[in-house]
Amino acid sequence: MPDEALQAAFEIKAACDDISRKLLRWHWEEKPGAHSVDALMKHLAQRQKESPDYYERLPELNGRTGWQQLDTTLCMRILLDPEKDAARPLDLLGNTPHPAAARRACNAVRMARNEAAHASDKTAAAQAAIRFNEAVEELEAGYEGTALTTGDLEKYYRLAEDFLSRCGASETIEPQKKAEDEAPRRQKSQKSGSTSRKRQSGGNRAASGRGTSGRSRNASGRNSRSRQNMQTTARRKKRQRTQSRALTVVLLAVVLLGLLVRAWTMGLMK
Known part of the structure; x- marks a missing residue:
């Protein structure tokens, strides 16, 4: 592993420790109650008894009397403590303006520090630099x-750029940034295309609807005319039946009249 990358990984670890101390100290001094390192150590000793599994394999705590003696492992273990079985939970991250963002930041610092602490080659150091930048x-x-x-953040951004450059990770991070920048444009383009397709689909549906409506009106017209024709035919047949019955009645009357006349004539002849 090149000396430059090794040195950069060591500095990443130190920077993460510095950030972790700042975060824990700010949270600790913002909470109600005592704000000394001694009070913090007492709290930590109590939490070790309550949650031995969570606080296992911690570094030795005896003799730690100042903030500079705390590292990322210890600070983040306290800050990220779920406190499920705590008698007096502090909820340090929950008392911030942006709890979820604060938790993500703490996890990101912890991961960057772990990457740097275990870096054994230039590739691992580059990964640690990328993690620190994130x-x-x-x-x-x-x-x-x-x-x-703002000054703190500007300093850390400068450090991140320096670490990326020294570990040879700039070639990796730049394409990632370019891809991230292009992603919103692709999404916008896809949305535009989707909107266009929706409009076309809407137009097709509208045209289809108009065609269907036209066909429906045509069919309705044909049905109406058919009903009218049927009604006309029915009326014609009804008139024909009425006329036939009238003719039959007239013929019967004529026949009866003829029979009566014949009978009367025969009676006179006798």
């Missing part, structure tokens, strides 16, 4: 104007 972005979202000033 952590700074998360810190800006979660802690700007609270635990970290």
Whole structure:
């Protein structure tokens, strides 16, 4: 592993420790109650008894009397403590303006520090540099104007750029940024295309609707004319039946009249 990348990984770890101390100290001093390191150590000892599984494999705590003696492992274990079985939960991250962003930032710093601590080659150091750069972005979202000033963030961004350059990760991060920048444009283009397709589909449906409506009106017209023709035919047949019955009655009357006349004539002849 080149000396430059090794040195950069060491500095990433130190920067993460510095950030972690700032975050924990800010949270600790914002909460009600005592704000000393001694009070923090007492709280930590109590939590170790309550949650031995969560606080296992911590570094030795004896003799830690100042903030500079705390590292990322210890700070983040306290900040990210779920406190499910705590007698007096503090909910340090929950008492921030942006709890979810603060939690993401703490996790990002912890991951960057772990990558740097275990870096064994240039590739691993580059990954640690990328993680640190991501952590700074998360810190800006979660802690700007609270635990970290604008000046702090500017300093960490400069460090991130330096680490990326020294670890040879700039070639990796630039394409990623370019892809991230292009992603919104692609989404916008896809949305535009989708909108266009929807409009076309809407036009086709409208045209189809108009065609269907036209066919419906045509069919309705044909049905109406058919009903009219049927009604006309029925009336014609009815008139024909009426006329036939009238003719039959007239013929019967004529026949009866003829029979009566014949009978009367025969009676006179006798």
